[in-house]
Amino acid sequence: MTSTAYPAQPPNAVPLGRRLKRWFLARPGVARLGVIVLLFIAWEIAARFFVDKIFLSPPSIVFTSLHTVFETNGVPNALRISASEIVAAFAMSVVIGLVVGLAVGLHRFTHKSFMPIILLLYGTPQITILPLFILYFGIGPASKIAFGVSHGIFPIIVTVVAGVQNIKPILLTSAKSMGASRWHIFRWVIFPHMIPSFFAGMRLGMTGVLLGVLLAELYVSTAGIGYFTTLFTQSFNPTKLLGLISVLAAMAILLNEIVRRAEIHYSRWRSD
Amino acid sequence: MTGNDLAIRVRNVSHQFGEEGSTQFVRAMLETSLDIRRGELLCLIGPSGCGKSTLLNVIGGLLTPTNGKVLVGDTDVRGPLPQEIAYVFQENALFPWSTVLENVNLGMMFQGVPKAEREPRARQSLAAVGLSDFANHYPGQLSGGMRQRAALARALSLETGILLMDEPFGALDEQTRMVLGEDLSVLLSRTGKTIVFVTHSLGEAVFLADRVAVFSARPGTIKEVITIDEPHPRKPGFMTSEKFTSLRNSLFALLHEEIRKAMEQSTASERAARRGAKS
Amino acid sequence: MSAEPESAVSKSAALKSATPKRDRSALGSRAVQVAFVIALVGLWYVGTTYGQISPILLPNPLRVFDELVDVLATLEFVTDLRITLTELAIAFSISAASGITLGYLISRSQYSIRVFEPLLAGIYSVPIILFLPLYILFFGLGPASKIALGVTTSFFPIILNTIAGFGYVDRIFVLSARSMGASDYQLFRWVLLPAAFPIILTGLRIGFTVALLSILGSETIASLAGLGHRIVHLAEGMDTARMFAYIAFAVAIALTLNTVTSSLEARARRR
Numbered sequence: 001m002t003s004t005a006y007p008a009q010p011p012n013a014v015p016l017g018r019r020l021k022r023w024f025l026a027r028p029g030v031a032r033l034g035v036i037v038l039l040f041i042a043w044e045i046a047a048r049f050f051v052d053k054i055f056l057s058p059p060s061i062v063f064t065s066l067h068t069v070f071e072t073n074g075v076p077n078a079l080r081i082s083a084s085e086i087v088a089a090f091a092m093s094v095v096i097g098l099v100v101g102l103a104v105g106l107h108r109f110t111h112k113s114f115m116p117i118i119l120l121l122y123g124t125p126q127i128t129i130l131p132l133f134i135l136y137f138g139i140g141p142a143s144k145i146a147f148g149v150s151h152g153i154f155p156i157i158v159t160v161v162a163g164v165q166n167i168k169p170i171l172l173t174s175a176k177s178m179g180a181s182r183w184h185i186f187r188w189v190i191f192p193h194m195i196p197s198f199f200a201g202m203r204l205g206m207t208g209v210l211l212g213v214l215l216a217e218l219y220v221s222t223a224g225i226g227y228f229t230t231l232f233t234q235s236f237n238p239t240k241l242l243g244l245i246s247v248l249a250a251m252a253i254l255l256n257e258i259v260r261r262a263e264i265h266y267s268r269w270r271s272d
Numbered sequence: 273m274t275g276n277d278l279a280i281r282v283r284n285v286s287h288q289f290g291e292e293g294s295t296q297f298v299r300a301m302l303e304t305s306l307d308i309r310r311g312e313l314l315c316l317i318g319p320s321g322c323g324k325s326t327l328l329n330v331i332g333g334l335l336t337p338t339n340g341k342v343l344v345g346d347t348d349v350r351g352p353l354p355q356e357i358a359y360v361f362q363e364n365a366l367f368p369w370s371t372v373l374e375n376v377n378l379g380m381m382f383q384g385v386p387k388a389e390r391e392p393r394a395r396q397s398l399a400a401v402g403l404s405d406f407a408n409h410y411p412g413q414l415s416g417g418m419r420q421r422a423a424l425a426r427a428l429s430l431e432t433g434i435l436l437m438d439e440p441f442g443a444l445d446e447q448t449r450m451v452l453g454e455d456l457s458v459l460l461s462r463t464g465k466t467i468v469f470v471t472h473s474l475g476e477a478v479f480l481a482d483r484v485a486v487f488s489a490r491p492g493t494i495k496e497v498i499t500i501d502e503p504h505p506r507k508p509g510f511m512t513s514e515k516f517t518s519l520r521n522s523l524f525a526l527l528h529e530e531i532r533k534a535m536e537q538s539t540a541s542e543r544a545a546r547r548g549a550k551s
Numbered sequence: 552m553s554a555e556p557e558s559a560v561s562k563s564a565a566l567k568s569a570t571p572k573r574d575r576s577a578l579g580s581r582a583v584q585v586a587f588v589i590a591l592v593g594l595w596y597v598g599t600t601y602g603q604i605s606p607i608l609l610p611n612p613l614r615v616f617d618e619l620v621d622v623l624a625t626l627e628f629v630t631d632l633r634i635t636l637t638e639l640a641i642a643f644s645i646s647a648a649s650g651i652t653l654g655y656l657i658s659r660s661q662y663s664i665r666v667f668e669p670l671l672a673g674i675y676s677v678p679i680i681l682f683l684p685l686y687i688l689f690f691g692l693g694p695a696s697k698i699a700l701g702v703t704t705s706f707f708p709i710i711l712n713t714i715a716g717f718g719y720v721d722r723i724f725v726l727s728a729r730s731m732g733a734s735d736y737q738l739f740r741w742v743l744l745p746a747a748f749p750i751i752l753t754g755l756r757i758g759f760t761v762a763l764l765s766i767l768g769s770e771t772i773a774s775l776a777g778l779g780h781r782i783v784h785l786a787e788g789m790d791t792a793r794m795f796a797y798i799a800f801a802v803a804i805a806l807t808l809n810t811v812t813s814s815l816e817a818r819a820r821r822r
Contacts, residue, residue: 025662028662028665028666031662031666032666032667032669032670035666035667035670036670055688055689056689108576109576109579109580112576112577112580113579113580113583113584113587114583114584114587116584117584117587123806123809124802124805124806125763125764125767125801125802125805127764127767127768127771127779128767128771128778128779128782128798128801128802128805129798130771131771131782131783131786131794132786132794132798134786135608135786135791136608207676207678210678211678211680214678214680214681215680215768215771215772218680218683218684218772219771219772229684230684230773232684232688233684233687233688236688238685238688241684241685241688242685245681245682245684245685248681249677249678249681252676252677252678252681253676253677256676332730333730334726334729334730352729352730352731352732354730354731354732355732357730358730358731359727359730359731361723361726361727363723364723365723365724365726365727367724367741367742367745367746369745369746369748370745378728378731378741379731381737381741382728382731382732382733382734382737382741383731383732384732426731430731
């Protein structure tokens with residue numbers, strides 16, 4: 001009777017090292033997480049050992065001290081105001097963008113006349129007239145909302161126009177051949193066709209609104225978020241500054257993600 | 273048959289993709305052996321997924337088989353052999369950013385032809401395929417048939433002993449195929465190259481080939497090799513001859529059951545996939 | 552066949568039907584555009600000349616024009632323009648060099664593309680302007696912080712487009728070149744580079760535009776010099792007419808640079 005002292009290795013055993021490598025290779029998501037972790041570690045090391053404390057703060061301290069940012073007098077209020085400015089500006093951009101987009105896109109003549117003007121405005125650097133917005137609307141939320149709207153409407157207008165104009169003529173022809181009225185064609189052919197482009201436009205619009213509102217907020221250094229970024233910068237407080245920026249970044253990512261998910265959901269019928 | 277008469281020797285080649293047990297495992301080709309004579313035009317034909325393109329890639333050194341080996345002359349094929357083998361792909365592999373002439377020149381540059389020789393050889397190949405007037409056109413400006421002619425010119429300019437063609441006329445319409453097929457026969461009867469040609473078309477196989485290797489359904493192997501005893505260049509009249517029709521019919525008989533098998537395989541796997549998706 | 556009488560009426564009718572409807576509406580829309588602009592400027596002029604609008608809020612267009620002429624004639628714009636353009640040039644050079652190099656390296660394997668591309672796209676979705684206070688803290692109010700922001704903003708479109716350009720070259724071209732015996736260098740020089748070039752060029756154009764915008768933005772928000780700062784300075788000094796002049800100037804510069812880069816890109820992509 002034979003017995004083995006040690007458990008026999010199955011004849012086709014793959015060495016552990018290679019198995020690990022293959023496991024990682026099959027999961028790029030894990031590797032990505034690994035890269036992010038490595039970046040955070042690099043930040044931590046750089047901040048602790050290589051860079052002066054007044055310029056950079058390590059993530060361990062930034063994130064454990066987040067509560068001090070919120071405890072700073074006025075910060076939660078400023079954040080709340082900024083968030084509501086973004087939402088208000090986005091809502092207004094969507095409405096205005098949709099209305100103008102439909103008005104321009106539905107008729108060939110209005111499209112030809114006004115589209116070049118819109119594209120020209122879309123291409124100008126609006127940052128140059130930020131001081132004007134503040135001059136006209138003051139340093140309160142109105143100017144931030146206005147600047148946000150002025151950034152957000154253009155991608156929405158452009159994509160709504162594209163969505164209306166890009167309908168395959170065969171779809172319109174077949175609807176007409178079945179006796180559809182102009183209202184029917186709009187409600188049941190043009191409008192549904194335009195929805196995916198509209199949502200894509202909203203995604204870009206949200207990016208624009210975020211940019212516009214944040215630019216305006218950072219510009220006004222006497223109130224709102226801009227006041228606190230200036231304060232933390234001038235008092236060389238990288239911990240609080242990084243904390244505040246992280247909160248704003250998280251807010252931006254969240255809002256972007258919401259709109260992106262909505263876009264995917266409402267564009268399901270698209271095959272392109 | 274001595275080794276010198278054989279351009280290519282395929283020895284017990286089989287291939288599978290992925291690992292056994294994994295979801296991507298595909299047995300592409302069962303053990304296959306084949307001798308290809310120097311100067312002959314051999315066609316590989318079979319249902320979709322039978323492994324004919326896989327075999328062609330293995331012969332050309334673009335794919336290393338999981339088992340078996342291929343010998344070109346006395347060398348084991350382990351990678352591309354640009355000096356011996358030229359390859360014409362089905363889809364357009366002409367570089368769209370270069371003109372037709374530049375494409376042909378690039379092929380020779382890759383192979384290592386000295387600069388001075390390239391231009392005259394390029395002009396010669398383009399003339400042979402009838403594209404002399406289009407040397408400075410971009411592929412995007414040409415029709416599908418002309419693009420494949422250009423791809424052929426590029427392959428010919430490499431002056432290799434062996435030419436491999438993977439459904440080169442697959443993307444073209446029937447009429448263009450007919451014309452190109454006739455031109456190809458004329459062209460190749462002059463050069464004496466060894467050609468291995470993958471096709472779906474029965475008529476094309478009978479018209480062009482000296483021998484036709486018929487594949488079985490996936491995972492495939494060579495079921496039978498039919499000989500077509502007709503001198504090159506093949507006349508257009510051959511296509512309407514009784515000999516052609518009877519050869520085509522035997523080919524059809526061989527293939528028909530394999531094609532049916534392949535269809536059943538694909539619907540069965542589709543049904544299984546849908547069942548799996550539902551659970 | 553009887554000869555048709557060539558009356559003036561029938562001739563113009565023939566002409567009218569010969570002119571395609573397309574051309575007539577093009578003329579009409581052009582007219583609307585011109586009328587729109589004239590109306591806007593006209594309203595502006597009338598409102599400020601005869602209306603009760605404070606010149607601090609909305610200066611008279613003629614005054615703005617005078618100020619603009621003065622700015623240009625005295626070459627007052629040179630200092631600020633030079634600073635802004637230098638910042639732009641430095642920032643773009645850095646981001647182009649690093650973006651293309653790193654993008655090429657990442658594109659070398661499908662795996663690294665799958666790992667890094669979503670990461671880069673994700674960071675890009677955060678408004679990069681948020682980095683500005685950090686850079687101000689780090690580099691101060693001088694050009695360095697503007698350059699840093701310019702580099703950060705333009706890096707992403709460049710690297711993402713480089714990855715897309717090199718990483719998604721149709722495999723058949725690589726296979727074909729390899730089958731003809733191409734070496735690694737030959738593959739890069741004659742297949743990968745020309746295939747990727749148009750896409751990379753687009754990335755460079757976008758990067759350039761975005762760098763300019765973020766540099767102007769950072770000059771507006773926190774700076775001691777440059778075009779953006781000049782506009783803010785004039786706003787704070789309530790010198791609105793001159794500010795309008797500088798805004799017009801800055802917009803003109805930006806539009807010119809945009810047009811130049813777009814046409815450069817179009818010319819290089821002409822195939």
